[in-house]
Amino acid sequence: MIKNRKAFIVGIRSLKLTRDEKIFLKTHNPWGVILFLRNIKSIKQTKYLTDSIKKIFKDKNYPILIDQEGGRVNRLSNIISFDNLTSEYFGDLFQRDKMKLNIIYKLFVDKTSHLLNLIGVNINTVPVLDLRVKGSSNIIGDRSFSQNKNTISKMGDLCIKLFHENSIGTVIKHMPGHGLAKVDSHNFTPIVKKSLKYLNKNDFSLFKKKKVSLL
Numbered sequence: 001m002i003k004n005r006k007a008f009i010v011g012i013r014s015l016k017l018t019r020d021e022k023i024f025l026k027t028h029n030p031w032g033v034i035l036f037l038r039n040i041k042s043i044k045q046t047k048y049l050t051d052s053i054k055k056i057f058k059d060k061n062y063p064i065l066i067d068q069e070g071g072r073v074n075r076l077s078n079i080i081s082f083d084n085l086t087s088e089y090f091g092d093l094f095q096r097d098k099m100k101l102n103i104i105y106k107l108f109v110d111k112t113s114h115l116l117n118l119i120g121v122n123i124n125t126v127p128v129l130d131l132r133v134k135g136s137s138n139i140i141g142d143r144s145f146s147q148n149k150n151t152i153s154k155m156g157d158l159c160i161k162l163f164h165e166n167s168i169g170t171v172i173k174h175m176p177g178h179g180l181a182k183v184d185s186h187n188f189t190p191i192v193k194k195s196l197k198y199l200n201k202n203d204f205s206l207f208k209k210k211k212v213s214l215l
Contacts, residue, residue: 005031009065015041017052025056032063035121037075043118050120065123065171068112071142076115082108087128087155091145094155105155106162113166123169127159129206131179139184140174152206160211172210177203 009032012021025033033053040046054062066075071086085108093101116124129152132144145155160170174185180203181190192199 005029007031009034009063011036012039015039015045016049022056025053029057032065032123034065034067034125035075036067037077040075040078040119043079043115046119054120061122063123063169064121065125066116066121067125068116068121069126069128069143070108070112073143076112079115082112086142087145088132088142091148091151091155094151095146095148102158105158109159109162110166113163113168116168117166122167123171124163125171125173126163127156127170127172128174129153129156129172129210130174130177131203131206133179135182136179137181137184137190139181139186140178144179149202149206156206156210164211170211172207175207177206179203 006029008030010024010030011034012018015038017025035046035050039049050064053064054060067073068075069087070082071084071088074082076082090101090105090108093104112124116122128140128143128145130140130144131149131152132140132142132147134147145152156172160172163170177199178185178190180192180194183190194202
């Protein structure tokens, strides 16, 4: 096992490691590797890829991350479709019928976790804890559980709990909150003019007292 990992995460170009990527990983020792759709063609191919990454570090638990939310953010779309299973759908179901939500959401997380375990991924960058705010950038939109803070917080806790029960670590996002941003922070720097008091009470509060990660 290689120790003293550096505090950054990297992606890779395609379906398998290139020679240069292997050298880079060995030389720079990143904390983890994150997979995207471009890296995933099938279960067998992806498992071979993640095994080859872990082999470099001689660590079967080396952090392999993915953004697998469901809905628009579905890195597993070459394997399975989760297009209709958005966070908004589950948040609405939470408000309408908590018993039904508990059954369906557990099935969703269990199925997602099973696939992640099959392909060798051990950390999912969920839950999304941003407020859904009318008039803001649509980069969040239906990726948010709700406009309601309590719904988001409760769904966030449930999401973390269920993934951890399936041996999948979690990473809460997008700290300190993207809900009020009117531009996509991937492309521009958002400017939010709300007071610190308002943000502490609303956007920031959703990230407090959450279990961040488990391996």
